[in-house]
Amino acid sequence: MxxxxxxxxxxxxxxxxxxxxxxxxxxxxxxxxxxxxxxxxxxxxxxxxxxxxxxxxxxxxxxxxxxxxxxxxxxxxxxxxxxxxxxxxHTQYSKDYFEKIINTFIETGAEIVGGPMRIAKGSSLQNAIGIATTSKFGIGNSTFHFENYKGFTDSVYLGAWKKSIFDKIGLFDIFFKRNQDDEFHYRACKNGLKIYQNPEIKLYYFPRNSYNRLFIQYFQYGLYKPKVLIKNSNGFSVRHLIPFFFVLYLLVLPLLFYYFKSLFIFFPLDLYLILSFYFSFVKNSNIKEKVLTLLVYPIIHISYGLGFIFGIFKLLKKNS
Missing domain, CATH: 3.90.550.10 (Spore Coat Polysaccharide Biosynthesis Protein SpsA; Chain A)
Structure with a gap:
């Protein structure tokens, strides 16, 4: 090949x-x-x-x-x-990266293959972002963030494709400045193509190195996700909606407290903070990275949720 x-x-x-x-x-x-x-x-x-x-x-x-x-x-x-x-x-690759890709195509019969997104060692903030974006609390059950997952899946990081599939399902949708991989892979699954993740295909991604760039990145992920899910409903997962509802909850929290005067309405926020502390400090990392991870979780969740809200308004405005 x-x-x-x-x-x-x-x-x-x-x-x-x-x-x-x-x-x-x-x-x-x-x-x-x-x-x-x-x-x-x-x-x-x-x-x-x-x-x-x-x-x-x-x-x-x-x-x-x-x-x-x-x-x-x-x-x-x-x-x-x-x-x-x-x-x-912005990614490092193992010396046998291409060879493992070719072997995976041959062994699995899949039309699309790739490896999990391992996180390269960088600054303390980059390491903290890596911890957050490879935990279930950070990104849910997205398999390409889990470096030990091996098997068929609905999307892979970057990926390699048999050229023949583009004749069947078309090219990438240029509407998506972000999430174009997700949209394409969901469309591939919708058309019966198989995607396989092999952890022997090793690559190491360097996360953003500032809070501002991280916020923009995940805001854009959220912004384009509603369009992706409408176009390919087979890619829907509950994890896509949780940041959306969390941000809505934060926005109405002052009004809820004003009208109900009950501390019980803070229970979801208290639970979120407890989970943030747990998933920040359970990892084997130094104290600085643990504290930074505690800050990263709300940034990726709130930015994604805000982006999702703006994405919905964008679709409603376009269809009105």
């Missing part, structure tokens, strides 16, 4: 050397590589252009729309490989 590797990039000067060296040196060597750049001006393109002499299998494509789904849709029709592997510059 020949593979094509697609890598959407934008302002990646801090990461471009690592991802370039990996994709060039990893087996199999007979592969084609596409870097799809969204208009970088930080030295990323200069670095790549200086490396073009390394082989004619390296291609650089300009992405005028900047978004990931547009980058993928531009490139997938150009790919000549039987398998298309998407990489992210």
């Amino acid at each position: 020949k593979i094509s590797v697609v890598i959407p990039i934008y302002q990646e000067i801090l990461f471009i050397e690592n991802i370039f060296n990996f994709v060039i040196n990893a087996k199999p060597h007979d592969k084609e590589i596409y870097f799809i750049d969204g208009g970088s001006n930080d030295g990323t393109l200069e670095y790549l252009n200086n490396k073009l002499s390394n082989g004619s299998n390296i291609n650089i494509i300009n992405n005028p729309r900047k978004t990931v789904p547009f980058a993928l849709n531009m490139t997938i029709p150009l790919c000549k490989g039987d398998i298309i592997v998407r990489l992210d510059a």
Whole structure:
């Protein structure tokens, strides 16, 4: 099986050397590589252009729309490989990453495969975000966050796809600046395609390194999720609604207390705080990371819930 590797990039000067060296040196060597750049001006393109002499299998494509789904849709029709592997510059990969992907396709018969999203070691805040986003309290029962899960599932992180499936279910929906992977994978399941997660496919993701960027990231996840679920109802899970209802509860809490004058209305908030403390301090991490994790939980839950609310209003406004 020949593979094509697609890598959407934008302002990646801090990461471009690592991802370039990996994709060039990893087996199999007979592969084609596409870097799809969204208009970088930080030295990323200069670095790549200086490396073009390394082989004619390296291609650089300009992405005028900047978004990931547009980058993928531009490139997938150009790919000549039987398998298309998407990489992210902010992620590290094991040396046998491509080989494990090929073997998983052969062994499982799946049309889409991938590995769980392991968290790379970084700053204390990045480590805390990693703890929060790999716990059931943080993100529910999403299997690609659990590094020991092996089997068929409804979505994988990044992923690799048999090229033939795009003729059957189409390309990515460019409406989704976030959640485009979820939407595509739910659509694949809806059309009877099989997705398999193999923990032997090892990759390590670097989380955001600021509260502000984390908030924006999860707000955007929530913003596009209602549209994803309406388009592909088979992807619905209760976990998608819990942050939405939690934020609604927080918004009406002052009114509830004003009218009922009862401490009982604080029970859901008290329960949330207890669970936050438990899941922050039960992990084997240092005290600083435990405290930071305690702050991360409400950020990802509230930002996602707010995004979900705005996403619903956006859909209602569009349909009115």
